[in-house]
Amino acid sequence: MSMKRIRPVLVHTQEAPHSGWKDKILQGHCVSELAKLPPASVDVIFADPPYNLQLGGDLLRPDHSRVDAVDDAWDQFESFEAYDAFTKAWLLAARRVLKPNGTLWVIGSYHNIFRVGASLQDLGYWILNDVVWRKSNPMPNFRGRRFQNAHETLIWASRDKDAKSYTFNYEAMKAANDDVQMRSDWLFPICSGSERLKDEDGCKAHPTQKPEALLARIILSSSKPGDVILDPFFGTGTTGAVAKRLGRHFVGIEREDEYVRIAKERIDAVEPLTDEVLRIAAGKRAEPRVPFASLVESGLVAPGTELTDAKRRYRAYVRADGTIAVGDDAASIHRIGARVQGLDACNGWTFWHVKRGKDLMPIDELRRTARERMQVAAPA
Amino acid sequence: MSMKRIRPVLVHTQEAPHSGWKDKILQGHCVSELAKLPPASVDVIFADPPYNLQLGGDLLRPDHSRVDAVDDAWDQFESFEAYDAFTKAWLLAARRVLKPNGTLWVIGSYHNIFRVGASLQDLGYWILNDVVWRKSNPMPNFRGRRFQNAHETLIWASRDKDAKSYTFNYEAMKAANDDVQMRSDWLFPICSGSERLKDEDGCKAHPTQKPEALLARIILSSSKPGDVILDPFFGTGTTGAVAKRLGRHFVGIEREDEYVRIAKERIDAVEPLTDEVLRIAAGKRAEPRVPFASLVESGLVAPGTELTDAKRRYRAYVRADGTIAVGDDAASIHRIGARVQGLDACNGWTFWHVKRGKDLMPIDELRRTARERMQVAAPA
DNA sequence: CCTTCACATGAATCGACCT
DNA sequence: AAGGTCGATTCATGTGAAG
Numbered sequence: 001m002s003m004k005r006i007r008p009v010l011v012h013t014q015e016a017p018h019s020g021w022k023d024k025i026l027q028g029h030c031v032s033e034l035a036k037l038p039p040a041s042v043d044v045i046f047a048d049p050p051y052n053l054q055l056g057g058d059l060l061r062p063d064h065s066r067v068d069a070v071d072d073a074w075d076q077f078e079s080f081e082a083y084d085a086f087t088k089a090w091l092l093a094a095r096r097v098l099k100p101n102g103t104l105w106v107i108g109s110y111h112n113i114f115r116v117g118a119s120l121q122d123l124g125y126w127i128l129n130d131v132v133w134r135k136s137n138p139m140p141n142f143r144g145r146r147f148q149n150a151h152e153t154l155i156w157a158s159r160d161k162d163a164k165s166y167t168f169n170y171e172a173m174k175a176a177n178d179d180v181q182m183r184s185d186w187l188f189p190i191c192s193g194s195e196r197l198k199d200e201d202g203c204k205a206h207p208t209q210k211p212e213a214l215l216a217r218i219i220l221s222s223s224k225p226g227d228v229i230l231d232p233f234f235g236t237g238t239t240g241a242v243a244k245r246l247g248r249h250f251v252g253i254e255r256e257d258e259y260v261r262i263a264k265e266r267i268d269a270v271e272p273l274t275d276e277v278l279r280i281a282a283g284k285r286a287e288p289r290v291p292f293a294s295l296v297e298s299g300l301v302a303p304g305t306e307l308t309d310a311k312r313r314y315r316a317y318v319r320a321d322g323t324i325a326v327g328d329d330a331a332s333i334h335r336i337g338a339r340v341q342g343l344d345a346c347n348g349w350t351f352w353h354v355k356r357g358k359d360l361m362p363i364d365e366l367r368r369t370a371r372e373r374m375q376v377a378a379p380a
Numbered sequence: 381m382s383m384k385r386i387r388p389v390l391v392h393t394q395e396a397p398h399s400g401w402k403d404k405i406l407q408g409h410c411v412s413e414l415a416k417l418p419p420a421s422v423d424v425i426f427a428d429p430p431y432n433l434q435l436g437g438d439l440l441r442p443d444h445s446r447v448d449a450v451d452d453a454w455d456q457f458e459s460f461e462a463y464d465a466f467t468k469a470w471l472l473a474a475r476r477v478l479k480p481n482g483t484l485w486v487i488g489s490y491h492n493i494f495r496v497g498a499s500l501q502d503l504g505y506w507i508l509n510d511v512v513w514r515k516s517n518p519m520p521n522f523r524g525r526r527f528q529n530a531h532e533t534l535i536w537a538s539r540d541k542d543a544k545s546y547t548f549n550y551e552a553m554k555a556a557n558d559d560v561q562m563r564s565d566w567l568f569p570i571c572s573g574s575e576r577l578k579d580e581d582g583c584k585a586h587p588t589q590k591p592e593a594l595l596a597r598i599i600l601s602s603s604k605p606g607d608v609i610l611d612p613f614f615g616t617g618t619t620g621a622v623a624k625r626l627g628r629h630f631v632g633i634e635r636e637d638e639y640v641r642i643a644k645e646r647i648d649a650v651e652p653l654t655d656e657v658l659r660i661a662a663g664k665r666a667e668p669r670v671p672f673a674s675l676v677e678s679g680l681v682a683p684g685t686e687l688t689d690a691k692r693r694y695r696a697y698v699r700a701d702g703t704i705a706v707g708d709d710a711a712s713i714h715r716i717g718a719r720v721q722g723l724d725a726c727n728g729w730t731f732w733h734v735k736r737g738k739d740l741m742p743i744d745e746l747r748r749t750a751r752e753r754m755q756v757a758a759p760a
Numbered sequence: 761c762c763t764t765c766a767c768a769t770g771a772a773t774c775g776a777c778c779t
Numbered sequence: 780a781a782g783g784t785c786g787a788t789t790c791a792t793g794t795g796a797a798g
Contacts, residue, residue: 080501110510110535114497121460121494127773129527130490132512134565141561144550147509147601150563153533155490164775169701170524170788175712176673176702180790181521183530185514185565188677213677220701221527246700273700277683281703281710283524284787285776291785334785343444347786434773441769442788450771491773515770520789523774528790532771570770573793588771 022228025240025252027260030232033253034093042097042251043167043227045104046218046239048210049090051112080115087112087119090232095123097230101165103128103222104157107210113153125157128166132185133214137192156222166222171283173221182221188213197236197262205262206236215242223248225278237263244270247278290370292333292348292363293322298373300366307333307352310360314340316352324352333363402608405620405632407640410612413633414473422477422631423547423607425484426598426619428590429470430455432463432492441522450587454635460495467492467499470612475503477610481545483508483602484537487590493533505537508546512565513594517572536602546602553601562601568593577616577642585642586616595622603628617643624650670750672713672728672743673702680746687713687732690740694720696732704732713743 021041026033091104098104104125108116121127131154138150158166173182188211195212197205215238219229225247231239234252236259243250244267254260295301296318303320316324316336323330326340333348341351349367353360406413433455439447457463471484478484484505488496501507511534518530538546553562568591575592577585595618599609605627611619614632616639623630624647634640675681676698683700696704696716703710706720713728729747733740 080498110497110507113510114494114501114535117490117494118498127490129529130493130533131527132514132531132565134512134514138563144561145548147511147536147553147564148561149509151512151565153510155494156527161773168525172701172703173527174524175710175715177671179712179714181524181528183518183528185512185531187674213674216677216700273683276705277697277699278701279699279705279710281701289777289785332785345440345444345786347788349786431771432773433771436773439772439774440788443767445768447772447774448769455771489771489773491771515791517770517791519770519772520791521772521774522789523772524788525774526772529772529774569792572770572791576770584770 022249022251023240023244025234025237025254025260025263027254027257029255030253031089031093034090034097034232037097037230037251039096040099040102041228042230043099043102044219044223045094045098045102045230045232046215047090047094047104047106047231048208048233048235049087049106049108049112049116050233051109051208083112084115084119087116088123091116091120091123091125094230094232095125095159098159100159101163101167102159103166104159105154105218105222106157107133107152107154109149109152113155117155120155120157124160126159126161126163127155127157128168129156129184130154131156134185134187136187136189138190154218167224167227169221169224169280172281175281176220186214186217188217191238197266206259209236210238212238212242215239216246219243219246219248220280224280225275234263235259237266240267241270244272247272247275287371288374290367290374291322292324295363295366295370296320296322298370300370301354301363305354307354307363308360309337309340309351310353310362312360316340324348402629402631403620403624405614405617405634405640405643407634407637409635410633411469411473414470414477414612417477417610417631419476420479420482421608422610423479423482424599424603425474425478425482425610425612426595427470427474427484427486427611428588428613428615429467429486429488429492429496430457430613431489431588432457432495433489434491439522447519447522448587452587463492464495464499467496468503471496471500471503471505474610474612475505475539478539480539481543481547482539483546484539485534485598485602486537487513487532487534489529489532493535497535500535500537504540506539506541506543507535507537508548509536509564510534511536514565514567516567516569518570534598547604547607549601549604556597556600566594566597571618577646586639589616590618592618592622595619596626599623599626599628614643615639617646620647621650624652627652670747671702672704672747675743675746675750676700676702678750680750681734681743685734687734687743688740689717689720689731690733690742692740696720704728 021037094104106116133152133154135150138148141148191209191211196209199205219242223229228249228251229239229243230251232253234254237252240250240252240263252263296303301318303318305318307316307318307324308314316326318324319330324333324336326336333352334346337346337348337351338344349364350362352363354363401417433450435449435451439449441447474484486496513532513534515530518528521528571589571591576589579585599622603609608629608631609619609623610631612633614634617632620630620632620643632643676683681698683698685698687696687698687704688694696706698704699710704713704716706716709719713732714726717726717728717731718724729744730742732743734743
């Protein structure tokens with residue numbers, strides 16, 4: 001995989017080799033097209049690889065040598081091995097273009113997902129969740145010989161085990177789920193009706209078109225507006241259409257002319273949502289940090305003020321330097337809160353209270369006031 | 381494992397070395413104990429192998445209590461390679477004792493299930509279904525860093541690709557599911573309360589005891605009365621207890637003295653059902669909860685839609701992630717409803733309305749529509 | 761006796777930032 | 780690079796005491 005062979009494809013400017021690679025569909029095989037993209041440049045990858053082991057087309061080993069097409073004459077072991085080689089090849093190429101804190105989503109069924117999951121673990125990806133897409137209207141099992149196959153499986157993984165700063169819009173997901181945290185099982189209908197793209201004959205244009213709602217949940221949970229979403233098995237461009245609508249960039253890779261044509265047309269027709277609608281519900285983690293000392297400095301809390309816990313079991317006094325004291329013991333609101341309770345840790349903002357008339361108010365309320373004043377002083 | 385060593389057995393006489401092997405717990409390592417059983421003698425295998433959990437340090441709840449995690453020695457493996465070797469060893473030994481038309485069930489989480497699935501495919505097992513156990517009461521994700529891990533995965537496989545005469549009680553499953561085919565996603569609570577076995581100190585006797593309802597569905601779906609159910613990771617004997625109650629034979633393999641003792645006692649106390657018709661107690665069929673976001677995702681409410689209260693005093697608009705916004709303030713329909721009224725809580729479903737012509741319609745009506753569309757899903 | 765509240769707990773790969 | 784500090788974070792259910 002020599003870098004020398006990398007050339008600009010579908011390039012609209014002449015200058016930089018990688019310029020203008022966003023919001024485009026690259027036509028070609030996913031492994032070779034991935035090799036042309038700049039390294040560590042993509043925030044999220046969504047991949048819907050072939051499920052079937054009887055692949056008609058090209059299979060590449062990790063060294064890019066070609067595997068002969070799988071047919072029924074091949075024994076089982078060989079065909080699994082061929083699928084694994086194909087899987088590891090694209091997973092490896094995808095990992096190169098993923099940012100260190102980027103994440104990968106793969107969808108599959110029991111035919112392939114166990115092989116995909118094991119392969120990505122072998123390559124160093126670190127699984128964050130497996131997520132189940134429960135289909136509200138799955139196809140029945142016609143022969144009555146098995147359970148109705150009513151779900152597909154998604155794997156969500158970070159590039160590395162130690163990557164801790166991946167994007168997960170926890171608060172947005174929680175708010176979207178009636179204020180309880182989003183679970184690993186999601187219910188969506190399959191893609192049908194007017195959403196399902198048809199060709200001239202009225203037949204479905206693509207055999208495995210995914211519902212836009214599924215892609216929306218994926219993109220909203222694990223990316224921010226302006227991020228780049230890559231789909232190496234683009235098909236008719238569901239990922240691109242949803243990414244564009246949600247204010248993200250997309251990159252699609254697809255081999256078939258016809259799918260590329262349909263996807264382009266589809267995405268061109270998409271109207272992006274406004275920034276207002278797209279802003280992500282942010283939790284406390286995203287808010288600016290306000291040290292307790294600055295509340296004292298700004299006069300929101302006077303030195304000497306008495307602090308107590310909600311049940312008035314413990315008392316402390318505010319000192320001019322922003323520490324608080326119990327007896328001779330002085331330290332931060334967190335340290336002292338932990339110490340009086342005999343705990344290792346404590347969030348002093350929610351533990352300590354000030355008197356307001358007969359009632360108590362957590363000092364976290366004062367922090368909110370301080371933050372509001374900061375907003376006025378220095379608007380973003 | 382050479383084919384030459386396999387002999388026709390299934391011995392019914394006293395002389396044979398394998399006589400009297402049913403309804404017993406074999407104490408020892410699963411691979412060596414499996415080797416002592418007659419070949420092709422077991423109808424169903426249920427296996428709950430170690431999950432290979434990779435825990436960091438301690439995990440604290442928001443209230444600072446410590447989570448009692450699985451850190452037992454039997455769940456520690458050096459590497460993926462070591463885990464794979466262990467997995468293939470027991471899967472191979474298990475395959476020898478399985479009848480040609482017997483089936484295997486394995487349960488796992490994302491930590492191990494992809495490796496187990498790929499391994500069993502490599503060994504010649506043929507996957508019939510993957511089944512998702514949706515937990516009605518899973519442990520939360522305490523740090524808000526991922527989706528709540530709310531399910532585990534089961535794989536159901538036949539011994540060979542060509543085995544067509546495995547047992548699947550299609551009609552019984554359909555009858556147990558309100559006369560529609562049983563789906564591949566099952567809803568059960570985790571094992572707790574009086575069903576959870578405790579030791580002398582009142583602590584849980586086994587860290588990963590499975591609910592009997594889960595085993596009952598497995599056994600009822602894929603075996604007949606009188607069949608032999610083998611569990612190579614017997615633990616405290618849930619498989620044996622349920623098999624006995626349902627009129628099946630069991631064989632358990634377990635290493636730990638203490639688990640063997642508890643399991644024996646437990647199974648001895650089980651009274652087999654005499655009823656010809658064995659039915660699972662129908663699970664709860666509560667109304668499915670519909671998050672507001674799913675209305676946006678499904679297109680029932682467009683992003684940007686204006687919401688008002690019944691008297692049109694307050695206005696909010698819908699965002700793409702299913703939160704709603706008033707000015708810069710965005711959160712769930714409930715939170716924003718509470719905030720504009722200056723209340724602590726609010727039922728957003730009845731508070732907020734959308735325009736329908738000149739009139740207003742509570743969004744609760746839209747929820748009803750969404751539920752009706754979802755009824756097809758028929759939760760277990 | 762009923763309601764309410766406090767508390768316990770379950771297969772978990774569960775930070776970010778500054779010095 | 781390692782270490783210290785700040786400070787964010789939970790849902791369903793069962794049990795048992797309190798009112």
